[in-house]
Amino acid sequence: MSLDYVKFSGGFEKFMPKEYRDMVEHGPFGKKISVSQMGSFKEILEEHPMCAGCAMTLFIRLAIIAFPNPEDTITVGTAGCGRLAISQAAIPFVYGNYGDQNGVASGLSRGLRLRFGDKPKDVVVMAGDGGTADIGFQQVLHSWFRKERFTTIMLDNEVYGNTGGQESGMTNRGAVLKMAPLGKKFEKMDMLQMAKVAGCAYVATVVPNNPRRVESVIKKAVLIAREVGSTYIQAYTSCNIEYAIPTDKVMEDAKTVENDRYQFTEYVSDEAKQYLTERYGYKDYLPKAAAPAAAIPNKT
Amino acid sequence: MYLVANIDVEICASKSCKLCTQYCPEANTIQYSEAMGTDRGFKYGTAYIAVDRCKGCALCVWVCDTMAKNNAIKMIMIDQLPLAAVTDNIRYEEKTTVAVLSNPMIVIGN
Numbered sequence: 001m002s003l004d005y006v007k008f009s010g011g012f013e014k015f016m017p018k019e020y021r022d023m024v025e026h027g028p029f030g031k032k033i034s035v036s037q038m039g040s041f042k043e044i045l046e047e048h049p050m051c052a053g054c055a056m057t058l059f060i061r062l063a064i065i066a067f068p069n070p071e072d073t074i075t076v077g078t079a080g081c082g083r084l085a086i087s088q089a090a091i092p093f094v095y096g097n098y099g100d101q102n103g104v105a106s107g108l109s110r111g112l113r114l115r116f117g118d119k120p121k122d123v124v125v126m127a128g129d130g131g132t133a134d135i136g137f138q139q140v141l142h143s144w145f146r147k148e149r150f151t152t153i154m155l156d157n158e159v160y161g162n163t164g165g166q167e168s169g170m171t172n173r174g175a176v177l178k179m180a181p182l183g184k185k186f187e188k189m190d191m192l193q194m195a196k197v198a199g200c201a202y203v204a205t206v207v208p209n210n211p212r213r214v215e216s217v218i219k220k221a222v223l224i225a226r227e228v229g230s231t232y233i234q235a236y237t238s239c240n241i242e243y244a245i246p247t248d249k250v251m252e253d254a255k256t257v258e259n260d261r262y263q264f265t266e267y268v269s270d271e272a273k274q275y276l277t278e279r280y281g282y283k284d285y286l287p288k289a290a291a292p293a294a295a296i297p298n299k300t
Numbered sequence: 301m302y303l304v305a306n307i308d309v310e311i312c313a314s315k316s317c318k319l320c321t322q323y324c325p326e327a328n329t330i331q332y333s334e335a336m337g338t339d340r341g342f343k344y345g346t347a348y349i350a351v352d353r354c355k356g357c358a359l360c361v362w363v364c365d366t367m368a369k370n371n372a373i374k375m376i377m378i379d380q381l382p383l384a385a386v387t388d389n390i391r392y393e394e395k396t397t398v399a400v401l402s403n404p405m406i407v408i409g410n
């Protein structure tokens with residue numbers, strides 16, 4: 001949990017695999033890395049068994065690059081496809097039982113604060129829509145009501161992908177899946193509204209066909225969670241297997257779904273706006289020059 | 301045999317937009333090299349594939365054809381590839397990578 005853990009132990013350098021040496025010498029630890037440099041530095045996500053062309057894989061790859069301090073970040077996951085990749089990155093990963101990820105993350109983030117004081121240690125939960133909105137729902141909501149300071153990311157593929165296609169609360173009404181052959185009878189859950197009601201300081205929707213936006217949203221969510229409160233990102237990360245999307249059309253699907261029901265939305269509480277502006281120099285939330293002094297800062 | 305992506309260096313280096321590097325779902329797979337483009341007289345470098353990591357999804361083909369409008373990427377059977385990059389032969393430098401191309405079938409076979 002510091003730059004020290006990505007150094008070689010004395011004398012071991014020549015025995016380490018190439019991937020490890022590349023990561024120590026050319027990885028993102030301790031540097032400011034951005035998606036525009038992709039392909040030119042060693043990423044800390046390694047090979048993993050997620051399906052070819054999976055949009056969730058791409059999102060996880062982008063999210064890990066966007067972590068503001070990867071060397072001080074712990075990810076928390078649960079059953080579902082995403083953990084197959086998240087666990088293969090060179091940052092600590094905690095795997096709880098299915099659905100208890102936000103409970104585990106609550107304890108972890110509190111413990112880290114006791115141990116390290118004000119030194120930021122970021123906790124980021126990444127779990128599927130089933131893990132977040134169904135099985136983990138109670139722990140997710142309670143962590144938000146308690147204003148636990150960590151980031152929750154829903155990898156929303158609108159299905160239980162890892163277990164072969166059951167409907168989840170986040171599946172759209174009418175969707176026919178392998179194990180929901182009659183079509184879903186209920187509406188997709190509005191987790192965004194619930195996050196706001198429960199008091200999250202930052203709530204955003206994002207689709208991985210815009211890597212820079214993914215980067216910006218993740219950075220803000222992680223920074224706000226350091227001090228202000230819970231943050232929630234809901235990412236559309238299609239399952240090409242269960243929704244039978246040809247892999248070369250996965251980004252086309254992401255674009256269609258973005259235009260249809262997954263437009264970019266971002267809610268930032270006033271406290272979070274002030275914090276981002278004062279602490280991290282964000283300019284987006286300053287009052288517009290032409291606006292009268294008393295105007296509420298615009299959200300952009 | 302299976303398909304992997306192959307980037308035509310000449311076509312890519314004429315544009316060198318780096319879009320595909322941001323869209324491949326796999327990490328450390330579409331890499332970028334300054335030298336591979338500038339050595340051939342282009343202003344910028346080129347993207348190329350570490351074929352041992354490529355899962356053959358062709359998502360990058362869509363990105364290059366539709367978003368970059370440059371048609372530089374084609375899917376090719378791995379044993380039909382010309383010389384290609386594999387992870388073991390890629391070196392990282394300050395802002396770029398350097399790849400020594402080889403016959404992937406021999407390298408991966410080893």
Ligand SMILES: Cc1ncc(C[n+]2csc(CCOP(=O)(O)OP(=O)(O)O)c2C)c(N)n1
Pocket residue numbers: 079080081082097098127128129130131132155157159160161162163168
């Ligand atoms: C307590 C418990 N019940 C059931 C399972 C089996 N299980 C593993 S993954 C999964 C579904 C995952 O769906 P989701 O959370 O939407 O993630 P996805 O795989 O779609 O990314 C289930 C039911 C489990 N691991 N633990």
Ligand code: SF4
Pocket residue numbers: 050051054055056057081157161162238239240241242
């Ligand atoms: S089953 Fe679906 S969500 Fe899971 S890795 Fe495969 S494509 Fe991705």
Ligand code: SF4
Pocket residue numbers: 307311312313315316317318319320321346347363364368370371372373
């Ligand atoms: S998208 Fe096409 S033109 Fe752009 S870097 Fe990739 S291969 Fe080159």
Ligand code: SF4
Pocket residue numbers: 053304305323324325326329330349353354355356357358359360361
């Ligand atoms: S085919 Fe898929 S895995 Fe291979 S380089 Fe292209 S996007 Fe990456």
